[in-house]
Amino acid sequence: MLPKSKMRVIALLTAIATALCLLFAAPVSAEQKKETIKIGGIFSVTGPASFLGDPEKKSMILAIDRINDAGGIDGHMLKAIIYDSEGDPTRAVRNVQRLITRDDVTAIIGPSLTPTSLAVIPVIERSSLPLISCAAGNKITDPIKPWVFKTAQSDIHAVASIYGHMRENGIQNVAIIAVSNAFGESGRDQLIEQAGAFGIDIVARESFGGADKDMTAQLTNIRSAEPDAIVCWGTNPGPAVVAKNAKQLGIDIPLYNSHGVASPRFIDLAGDAAEGILLPTGRLLVAGILPEDDPQKAVLSDYMEAYENRYRETASAFGGYAYDAINLLAEAIKGTGGDKAKIRDNLEKIQGHVGISGEFNFSETDHNGLAPGAFVMVRIKDGTWELVE
C-alpha cells in the first residue's frame, strides 16, 4: 500500500495525462472526418531518366508534407501514391490505370518524359481526371487537351530565348547540331520553325548519337558552312563532347546550348571548353546571383533550402516541375472538396502563380502557362554561370 500523499500525486498525474490525451485526440478525430485526397505520381525514378524522376519524386513528397504540416487544404490531408515508370511508356500507361482504378486518385502528377506523357494522355482523357505532366515537350499541351496540364518550360521558350539573344547580337546564319532522340528532334523542329520569325537562316543541320565519342566530323561539316553561331541541342555527355571538339578544331564562333545541359555537371565534363558557352536556363540554377527584386527569388530559395535540408543533395530544376505541379494542384483543390471537374476548371483559372519554373498564367488556350521569360540566358565564365542581359 502506498502512502496517501503519493496516491494523490499519481491520481493527479493520471488526470492530467488523460486530459492531455483528450485535448490532442480531439482535433485528430475531427480531421479524420474530412476525407484524405489521394494524388498519384508517376516518375522515371529509375532507368536512364532517373536524373529527372528521382528529384521529382522527392519534391512531390516534400511539397505534400509541407502542405499537410500546414493543416492540409480546407482540412483535407493529401496523400501521395507514387509509381515508377522506369521511363517506359507501356509501364506508364499501366501505372495510370492502376492509379485510377485501384488507388482511386483525384489527380496525377507526371510522367517525367515526353514519350511517357504522350502515352498516358488517351487514358487520362477517357477517365476525366486532371494530369499535370513534368515533361518538356510542347506536344503535351499543344493542341490543348481539357484534362492535361504541364509545368516544365517548353522548347518553344528555350528557342525563343536563344534566338532573342542572337537577334540582339546580330547573328544571322546558324548551324544546328542535335542529339538524335526525342529531345533533340523536338528542339531541332522548334529551331527550324521559329527561325523565320527572328530573321535567322539555318545553314547546316547535323546530328549525333547520345553516346558518341567524337563529333569532329559533324563540326567539320558545320565549319565549312560558315555559320555565325552554332546551337547544340542535347543532354550530357554529348554536348560536352561537342564543346571539346569545337575547341579542338579551333572553331571560335559563339556556341549556344539548350537548357538540357543546365547543370554544374556540364561544366565539370566540358572543362575549359565550356568557357563562353551561352544557354537558357530556369532561374533555379542561378538563384544565388538573381537580383533581389526578382519575383521568383524568395520561392526559389525557400524550395532549395527545404529540399537540401531534407535530402542532403543539391536541388535541381527538374524537382521543381513536380513541386510546382503539387502547389498548383493544391491551389486548384481549394474550395472544391476534391471534385475532379471543379479542380480542372480551377487549374485553368490560375493566374500569377509564382513557382520554381516561372510565373504560371493558365487559360483555356494555354495549359503550360509560362512565357519565354521563364528562361534567363546565362554564359559560362570561369567555371560558373553569369547572367546575360
Place this chain on the structure above:
Amino acid sequence: MQEFLQYFFSGLTNGAIYGIIALGFSMLYRSTDLINFSHGEFVMIGALSMVTLTMTLKIPVIWAFFIVVFGVGLLGMVFERLAIRTVKRPEPIVLIIITVGASIFLRGAGMLVWGKNAQSMPPFTPHPPLDIAGARLLVQSIWILVIAILIAACLHLFYRRTLTGKAMYACAINKQAAWLVGIPSKMMILLAFGLSTGMGAVAGAIIAPVTMPAYDMGAMLGLKGFCAAMLGGLGSLWGSLLGGFLLGVLEAMGVGFVSSGLKDATAFLLLLLVLYFRPQGIISAASVKRF
C-alpha cells in the same frame, strides 16, 4: 581535302578504339572459342577506374594505367574462375548467355560504384591539338593509335614466339589433344580471360580522356568492337585491328559525306554486308585455320 583529312583523323581515333576492343574479342575467341559479351563492360570498368585513380586518388597516369590494366585483368580471371569454369555442361550457348548475364551485372555494379553521371579526366599529355594540313589531331588520338598498334604487335609476338602463346593456341584447336601433350588447358583459359579483359581495360583507360566514361558506355562499345572483330575476321589479330580502323573511318566518312543520322547504321550495314559476302571476315581465312 581539309575536310576529308579531318574525317579521316576522326575515323582513325574511333577506329583504334574499336580495334583494341575487337582485339580483346578476337584473342579470347582464338584461345577459348568463346565470345565474351561482357567485354564492353570491362572496357567501362577500365575507363571509370582510370578516372577514379587519376582524378580522385591523384595517382600519376602511368601508374594508374598499369594498376587499372592489371586489376581488370585479375577481375576477368575471377570472372572465369567463378562463372565460366563452374558450369557443368560448358556448351557455347550456355557460356554466351552467362557472359550476357555478367554484362548486365557489371553494368549495375558500375552504376552503384560510380553513379549515373558521366565522368571526365584531362588527356595524358597536355598539348594543344596538332595542325596537319588544316585538319586538327588530338595528341591523345596519337596515344590511342600507338598503344593499339603496340598491343597488336605484342600479341602477335606472344602467339608466335612464346611457348605459353603457342600452348594457348593449341588449347583452342583441340583442348583434349593439348591436355594429352601436357598443356594445362584450364590454366590457359584462365590466362586468356585475364589477357582479354586486361586489353579491354587498356582500351578503357586510353579513351577515358576523350570520351567521358559512364556506367552505360560498355554496351555500344562492345557491340562496335564485336562488329569490328567480325569485319576483320574473328580470331585474327591484325584482322580485328584492321576491321576496327575500317569501321571507324567508314563511320566518319558516312557522317561527313552522307548524313550524321546514319552513323550507327553505317556500321551495322557494313557488318551485314560482310556477313553476307564474306562470313569468315576480311582476312581471317588465311591466318586462322582450325580443326
